[in-house]
């Protein structure tokens with residue numbers, strides 16, 4: 346299963362949060378249960394008080410009616426008292442609320458009906474009324490007894506319930522809190538240790554690579570999270586670095602070899618040829634006849650040409666001006682020597698004065714020099730241009746080499762034609778010094794702009 350680092354970090358607080366929310370829900374339920382029971386107790390209490398009041402009013406009415414029955418007549422103030430007591434009775438009966446066992450039964454509504462039928466104003470016969478009151482009081486006392494019993498039981502249960510609830514809430518809260526803390530600690534310890542170990546491994550690999558020990562660090566087979574992605578990236582970066590470093594070493598070795606060959610040619614072949622030239626010059630001076638002297642002078646000229654060619658080859662093998670005057674001057678000298686002619690396209694060279702201040706290594710200078718020469722050679726060979734520009738500019742933290750012509754432009758299959766090696770060599774050489782190269786349409790109306798960007802540290 347793929348769990349990202351973010352999820353691993355958030356897992357422990359999420360577990361704690363879920364457990365606390367469950368605890369909150371449990372407390373809420375307990376509170377709701379308590380409120381419900383409290384309401385029940387209140388209903389029983391209200392009904393009990395209403396029953397007592399109703400019983401008192403009914404008893405007084407009953408006594409009053411009996412005395413009126415006994416006297417055989419009703420005084421107006423007695424009738425007013427009866428009406429008052431009846432209203433009191435009705436009021437009390439209407440305040441009763443159904444509770445517990447009598448919720449389903451129709452006991453209260455039956456009592457209310459009976460009370461409504463007992464209105465003394467509707468029934469002039471005092472005798473009948475007294476009897477009705479006797480039945481009503483019996484019913485009232487049945488309900489009163491039931492209420493009393495239920496009230497006592499409820500009080501007991503309620504007390505027990507509250508004790509149990511307090512105990513249960515305390516136990517559950519403590520257990521959930523302990524569980525949440527323990528789980529949170531365990532999960533965060535497990536994942537943070539895992540993440541930390543992997544970060545330490547990645548960091549030690551990166552430090553080793555930065556110290557120049559280019560051993561390939563292990564890469565995971567499949568990617569599960571961001572750290573795996575990082576491990577794969579470090580692995581790929583190291584691979585590329587190893588390739589770049591080996592190319593750089595290869596190029597350095599090759600340049601060193603070319604330099605050695607140039608020196609050998611200079612010290613051995615060139616000095617031998619110069620000795621022969623001097624001998625030939627002496628010989629021709631000593632020859633008395635014109636014909637053999639002319640022949641000897643012709644040979645002298647050819648030998649001088651051969652010596653000049655050899656110097657060219659030596660310079661190509663290792664441009665001495667580069668070591669002595671630097672990149673800009675070496676490029677200028679090369680263009681003047683090889684590209685300045687009426688039958689070749691006109692060129693313009695711009696060398697930023699800041700280039701001479703840069704501390705470029707020998708390999709970088711040589712690489713830039715060879716790349717520039719190949720780009721110029723390509724213009725001369727393929728572009729059919731009438732004009733081209735070579736420039737070496739310093740921008741912020743970057744050195745830009747560009748060769749831009751107004752020729753026919755690069756075709757799409759130039760990179761895949763397979764015949765030439767120049768473009769590939771340019772790419773390889775640029776990669777070895779961590780430079781980037783590109784070929785784009787030129788800023789002239791037609792043609793190609795070759796550009797190399799080399800980041801440098803001042």
Ligand SMILES: Nc1ncnc2c1ncn2[C@@H]1O[C@H](COP(=O)(O)OP(=O)(O)OP(=O)(O)O)[C@@H](O)[C@H]1O
Pocket residue numbers: 723724726727728750752753754755756759760762764765766767768769793
């Ligand atoms: N400035 C340019 N203008 C037009 N076409 C170009 C230019 N530079 C390169 N090309 C095209 O790109 C192709 C590949 O160039 P590349 O330098 O790789 O080979 P090459 O010059 O033919 O041979 P080599 O460089 O090995 O002597 C060329 O054949 C040419 O068609």
Ligand SMILES: [Mg+2]
Pocket residue numbers: 719722723765766767768
């Ligand atoms: Mg070429």
